[in-house]
Amino acid sequence: MKLRMKFKKGRPVMFISHLDMIRTFERSFRRADLPLAFTQGFNPRPRISFTPALSVGITSSSEYMDVEFEETISPDDAVARLNAVLPEGIQIIKAGTADEKIPLSTVNCATYIVKTALEMENPSELEKGINNLLNRKEIIIEKSTKSGVKSVNIAPFIYNMKLLSNTNGTADICMEVSIGQQGSVSPKLIILELEKVLAKKLEIVSIHREEIFYRNENNKILPL
Amino acid sequence: MTIEKQLEKLLPQVSKPTRYMGNEYNSIKKDKDNIKVHVALAFPDVYEVGMSHLGIKILYHLLNQYPDIYAERVFAPWVDFEDLMRKEGIPLFSLESKTAVAEFDFLGFTLQYEMSYTNILNMLELSGIPIFSNERREGHPFIIAGGPCTYNPEPLSDIVDFFVIGEAEEVIVEIMDLYKSFKERGESRQRFLEEVAGISGVYVPSLYNVTYNDDGTIKSILPKQADIPRRIQKRLIKDLDNVYYPTNFVVPYMDIVHDRAVLEIFRGCTRGCRFCQAGMIYRPVREKSVVRLEKLAKDIIASTGYGELSLASLSTSDYSELKQLTEILTDEFRQSRVSLSLPSLRIDAFSLELAKKVQEIKKSGLTFAPEAGTQRLRDVINKGVTVQDLLTSVKDAFSSGWKTVKLYFMIGLPTETYEDVEGIANLAFAVVDVYKKVHGNTKGLKVNVSTSTFVPKPFTPFQWESQITLSEIEERQKFLRSLFRKNKNISYSWHDGKLSFLEAVFSRGDRRLGQVLKIAHDKGCKFDGWNDMFSFEKWMSAFNESGVCPEFYAYRKRSKDELCPWDIIDPGIDKKFLLRELEKSQKAEITPDCRIRCHACGASKLKAGGCCETKNEI
Ligand code: SF4
Numbered sequence: 001m002k003l004r005m006k007f008k009k010g011r012p013v014m015f016i017s018h019l020d021m022i023r024t025f026e027r028s029f030r031r032a033d034l035p036l037a038f039t040q041g042f043n044p045r046p047r048i049s050f051t052p053a054l055s056v057g058i059t060s061s062s063e064y065m066d067v068e069f070e071e072t073i074s075p076d077d078a079v080a081r082l083n084a085v086l087p088e089g090i091q092i093i094k095a096g097t098a099d100e101k102i103p104l105s106t107v108n109c110a111t112y113i114v115k116t117a118l119e120m121e122n123p124s125e126l127e128k129g130i131n132n133l134l135n136r137k138e139i140i141i142e143k144s145t146k147s148g149v150k151s152v153n154i155a156p157f158i159y160n161m162k163l164l165s166n167t168n169g170t171a172d173i174c175m176e177v178s179i180g181q182q183g184s185v186s187p188k189l190i191i192l193e194l195e196k197v198l199a200k201k202l203e204i205v206s207i208h209r210e211e212i213f214y215r216n217e218n219n220k221i222l223p224l
Numbered sequence: 225m226t227i228e229k230q231l232e233k234l235l236p237q238v239s240k241p242t243r244y245m246g247n248e249y250n251s252i253k254k255d256k257d258n259i260k261v262h263v264a265l266a267f268p269d270v271y272e273v274g275m276s277h278l279g280i281k282i283l284y285h286l287l288n289q290y291p292d293i294y295a296e297r298v299f300a301p302w303v304d305f306e307d308l309m310r311k312e313g314i315p316l317f318s319l320e321s322k323t324a325v326a327e328f329d330f331l332g333f334t335l336q337y338e339m340s341y342t343n344i345l346n347m348l349e350l351s352g353i354p355i356f357s358n359e360r361r362e363g364h365p366f367i368i369a370g371g372p373c374t375y376n377p378e379p380l381s382d383i384v385d386f387f388v389i390g391e392a393e394e395v396i397v398e399i400m401d402l403y404k405s406f407k408e409r410g411e412s413r414q415r416f417l418e419e420v421a422g423i424s425g426v427y428v429p430s431l432y433n434v435t436y437n438d439d440g441t442i443k444s445i446l447p448k449q450a451d452i453p454r455r456i457q458k459r460l461i462k463d464l465d466n467v468y469y470p471t472n473f474v475v476p477y478m479d480i481v482h483d484r485a486v487l488e489i490f491r492g493c494t495r496g497c498r499f500c501q502a503g504m505i506y507r508p509v510r511e512k513s514v515v516r517l518e519k520l521a522k523d524i525i526a527s528t529g530y531g532e533l534s535l536a537s538l539s540t541s542d543y544s545e546l547k548q549l550t551e552i553l554t555d556e557f558r559q560s561r562v563s564l565s566l567p568s569l570r571i572d573a574f575s576l577e578l579a580k581k582v583q584e585i586k587k588s589g590l591t592f593a594p595e596a597g598t599q600r601l602r603d604v605i606n607k608g609v610t611v612q613d614l615l616t617s618v619k620d621a622f623s624s625g626w627k628t629v630k631l632y633f634m635i636g637l638p639t640e641t642y643e644d645v646e647g648i649a650n651l652a653f654a655v656v657d658v659y660k661k662v663h664g665n666t667k668g669l670k671v672n673v674s675t676s677t678f679v680p681k682p683f684t685p686f687q688w689e690s691q692i693t694l695s696e697i698e699e700r701q702k703f704l705r706s707l708f709r710k711n712k713n714i715s716y717s718w719h720d721g722k723l724s725f726l727e728a729v730f731s732r733g734d735r736r737l738g739q740v741l742k743i744a745h746d747k748g749c750k751f752d753g754w755n756d757m758f759s760f761e762k763w764m765s766a767f768n769e770s771g772v773c774p775e776f777y778a779y780r781k782r783s784k785d786e787l788c789p790w791d792i793i794d795p796g797i798d799k800k801f802l803l804r805e806l807e808k809s810q811k812a813e814i815t816p817d818c819r820i821r822c823h824a825c826g827a828s829k830l831k832a833g834g835c836c837e838t839k840n841e842i
Contacts, residue, residue: 013477015241020477027249027475027529030560038561057236085529087249087475 002068003075004098004224005082008061009054012089018053024087025065031085034078037068051104051212051223052180058187060209064107064223066098094224102214102221109159109215110179112187115205116171123166129198130173134161139193154193157185159215170205179212227322230314238305242478243271246297246319249475250528252288256321260292260404264318264328264365268335268343269753271299275474276482278536279371280334283392285470293400296320297474298331300343301350303751309350316350325351329403331365333384335373338730339723339753341380344369345745348383355742357385357430362413368399374427375458375505376682378789379730381429382738386420388427389793390458391491393467395425421452425459427792428452434735440776442734442787457794462832464491464510471523475530484532484565485524489517489549492833493538494818496825497595498606498809499637501681502538504802505795507825508833514545518552525562533557534565541570542819550578572613576620589628589670590621596637597647603812604639606805611651618655622662628670629655635700636678636692636724638809645700648673649707652714659713666713674717675704677724681731682790683797685805688782691728697721722760726752728778734789737777739770798826 009021016024026046029036038044047068054060069078075095082092120126133139139155160176173194177185187207195202214221235241256262265284267274274280280297287295296318301309308314315324325331331353333344348355353364360367369380370388377387388395399420406416421428431452435443447454461467473485492509493502512520521533533553537543553564564582569575579590594609596602602609618629633648652673659669677697680689692700701718708716730737744766751757767774782788784803801824808815815823822828828835 012245012247015235015245016477017242019479020242023479024249024475024477026531029529030531030562031526031529033526035559036561044561056241085249087477088247 001072002066002098003073003078003095004064004066004101004104005078005095006093006224007063007065008059008091008093009063010059010089010091013087014059014089015056017056018050021090022048022050024090028082028086028090029067032078032081034073034081035070037070049104051107052184054209055186058112058207058209061093062110062209062211064104064212066104096224102223104223105180106214107212107223108178108180108182109176109220110212111174111176111210113164113208113210114173114175114187114191115207116173116191117169117203117205118171118200119169120166120200123163123171125198126166126171127163129194130161130163132197133190133194134158141189141193154185154189157183158190161190174210227314227317227324230312231322234305234308234312234314238308239302240271240478242476243299243302244305244319245477246322248477250472251297251320251474252284252295253320254288254294256294256323258292259294260407261294261330261400262323262328263287263293263295263330263332263400264298264325265295266298266325266331266333266347267300268333268340268347269300269751270302271476272478272480274299274334275476275480277334277336278486278488279392281473281486282468282470283332283396284474285472286393286468287396287400289468290397290400292404294321296323296328298325298347300347300751303757306346306350315352316347326353326365328365329407331367333367333369333371335369335371335380337753338373338379338727341730341741342745342749342752344380344383345741346750349745355745356382356738358382360385360413364413366413366416372502372505373731375501375793375795376731376733376790377427377429377793378735379733379737379741381735383741384429385417386426386428387456388459389425389456390795391461392459393461395423395459398423399426418449418452424457427456429735432792442789444787445789445792455792455794458505458796460796460830460832461491461510462830465512465516469520471520472527473524473530475528482534484534485528485530486534486536487517487521487524488512488536489540489543490537494542495539495608496606496805496815496818496823498604498685498805499595499634499678499681501684504683504797504825506538507796507827508830508835509542509819510833511544514549514552517549518556521553522556525557525560531561532563532565534567536567538568539570540566540568541572541575546578547574550582554582572617576617576624580624589630589672590618590626591630591632592617593632594651595632595634596640596644597633597649597651598644600812601637601640601644601647603814604809605637606809606814608814608817611654614651615654615658619658619662622659627668628672630672630674631655633673633675634678635675635704635718636697638678638686638689640678640692642700642703645703646707648675649704652708653711656711656713669713671714672717673704673708673714674719675701676719677721679724679727679731682788683793683795683802685802685809687732687788687802688784688786688806690781691725691778693779694721694725697724720755720758723752723758725774725778726760726763729774730777732789733777736770736772740766740772743769796827796830801825 036046049066051064079092079095138153140151143150143152157178162174164172164174265280284295287293298318345355354360366385369384370392374387417428420426434445437443490511492506494509595607680686708714747762749762
């Protein structure tokens with residue numbers, strides 16, 4: 001049977017890579033004595049699939065995985081047993097059946113909260129900068145790829161951006177951006193562009209992924 | 225700002241930040257205010273290497289069993305992070321509580337290989353602790369060291385406060401107990417060193433005077449006070465079956481060198497290969513029982529969740545109940561998909577059967593270690609393998625589907641001639657021929673031949689021998705390269721001769737090398753075991769400046785009555801035995817496995833294991 005699980009990746013584990021995360025889960029399932037299903041063949045792998053990898057250094061309260069078990073397990077039981085043996089900083093938030101839910105591979109949008117530090121006398125300046133960036137049709141950046149440097153327009157990948165708070169020299173900026181195969185842009189890059197617009201230095205204090213989901217013209221569908 | 229806070233800023237800038245994070249599952253957190261002894265267990269290499277060694281893990285969990293002791297881990301920062309630490313003024317810190325190492329009571333290093341010594345100096349410097357022991361004052365941590373290299377402690381004698389010789393599980397607790405009472409009494413650093421020297425297995429080098437002969441050899445190593453032991457007996461766990469063994473191993477996030485659960489099945493080795501130090505110093509053989517191992521294995525997997533369990537020993541095939549043990553464990557873990565790995569297998573029919581069942585070796589290919597190219601030389605070193613053994617096993621392996629074979633050899637063994645070197649190539653060619661016979665062609669076959677260079681080691685029958693010169697090492701490697709050039713199934717790799725030369729210097733070196741280490745460190749030598757970091761030129765200029773001649777240690781054939789720096793240590797085996805073995809080697813006479821017949825090596829006086837010295841041989 002297959003279960004979908006939503007989990008968080010907190011500060012104590014923010015520097016571990018996607019591969020580290022996979023290994024950590026495989027071992028945690030064994031510690032929890034939950035019977036993972038494995039692939040056939042000479043080098044069996046556990047049947048777990050994840051949403052797109054989170055960059056190292058970013059925390060998240062919204063990661064998902066589909067896990068196949070050899071036996072029927074109640075979602076609540078799985079959550080309780082797993083949480084008892086997970087390392088500090090990783091926690092299962094909820095679990096449920098994956099039936100009739102969107103496939104994890106279709107997830108194409110994420111919201112991030114970026115905490116930045118800046119010296120700015122007039123907060124409305126920041127807000128203006130954000131809106132300026134959001135309303136542009138074209139934001140061309142240079143991306144280095146295997147076949148050399150390429151120019152990419154990241155404007156279509158930025159769906160939304162707003163200033164959540166701006167006090168005591170720190171500003172929280174919320175951004176909704178495209179992720180996955182059809183194109184993605186990292187919050188770090190957006191902040192770089194914002195610096196250009198403001199002609200000011202914005203120091204990133206932390207980046208947190210709030211939610212990931214499937215988004216089309218008029219809909220937002222959560223994986224669980 | 226606390227170190228923890230600074231790290232949040234700096235870690236995004238370094239490669240592999242997980243090395244410095246700590247916080248792994250099963251790592252231990254304690255309140256520093258409620259402890260009496262704070263111990264930093266250090267490994268002088270990066271995290272992924274240090275976390276792959278068993279000794280430091282055993283000590284970590286053993287010490288942390290005591291509520292009033294807090295043991296934490298410390299590894300060498302990689303160069304990118306070291307640069308940042310120096311720039312930001314961050315001292316070397318422990319992984320668990322991110323406490324500066326200088327604030328600990330003890331800083332204990334595990335010495336696994338000589339080429340990590342400069343990292344010890346660098347770590348002391350990063351901690352702000354004086355490098356030489358005579359510059360340390362009250363309040364500095366005691367610098368201690370253990371591990372296989374301490375069987376010749378002398379090169380580090382001016383740096384380390386005291387060494388722990390042999391198996392540490394019991395003696396480390398005795399040292400902690402003494403320290404607790406010392407702290408309560410509030411006595412001086414010097415007084416503690418004098419008292420700790422009274423614990424069996426502890427060597428406090430500053431309490432000994434070394435004098436030299438005119439030719440540079442050692443005249444005497446004598447205690448400065450009457451109540452200090454003249455020789456330090458190695459510590460040994462008599463009842464290995466009941467000794468402490470952890471089950472709650474720390475589970476790293478990053479992919480470390482040996483990323484698996486480790487179950488130690490026995491200590492010691494009965495084979496008696498004459499070049500092998502481990503085979504001599506860990507005598508006698510002591511096994512753990514199948515019942516105990518089964519219980520440990522279950523508990524380890526339950527508490528770590530590892531998907532692979534490795535059976536550790538010097539020679540896995542020699543465990544007396546290996547068949548039974550592997551059957552029990554494969555049955556036990558079939559359901560939870562835990563695979564077994566059996567390193568250091570001797571490849572014979574029995575082991576091959578086992579390997580097939582366990583199925584683990586197929587991934588990486590089979591490894592054979594004939595060590596020398598001709599039967600004569602294998603007899604000299606007492607490596608009891610014949611060409612016939614090897615080829616039969618290889619044939620069997622090829623028939624069962626293996627396509628990759630690794631062959632390990634040493635060059636520069638005592639009495640080696642070019643005929644022996646050529647024998648290495650001939651053996652590899654013979655392996656290719658066997659494949660041809662089995663499959664009709666050589667499609668898919670890979671034979672990886674690798675050679676290291678013989679390093680004479682203390683407490684082996686070859687401890688009096690010389691190493692071949694650097695140019696000779698390179699000649700013999702060149703010769704082998706030319707022999708293998710035409711064969712596309714064979715790939716040949718070799719260990720850097722310059723490293724082997726330095727290993728030969730330090731493994732049989734004396735106290736005078738401390739100055740060389742200091743100069744090499746000042747010149748920036750560190751991570752010498754890492755190809756891209758090693759600078760032979762710096763090392764050579766360090767020797768030059770110190771006036772210490774490295775050839776004196778590597779190339780000099782020692783006379784039988786010379787006092788060796790390591791003679792201060794009593795490893796259990798007798799010099800008489802080593803000399804007998806040396807004589808036999810010169811006649812290419814072999815000494816069979818001592819389970820078949822005891823050779824009176826001296827280890828029976830340690831009264832452990834199943835030794836039965838019958839004296840009937842001499
Ligand atoms: S005393 Fe005899 S049986 Fe024991 S280790 Fe030495 S040679 Fe082997």
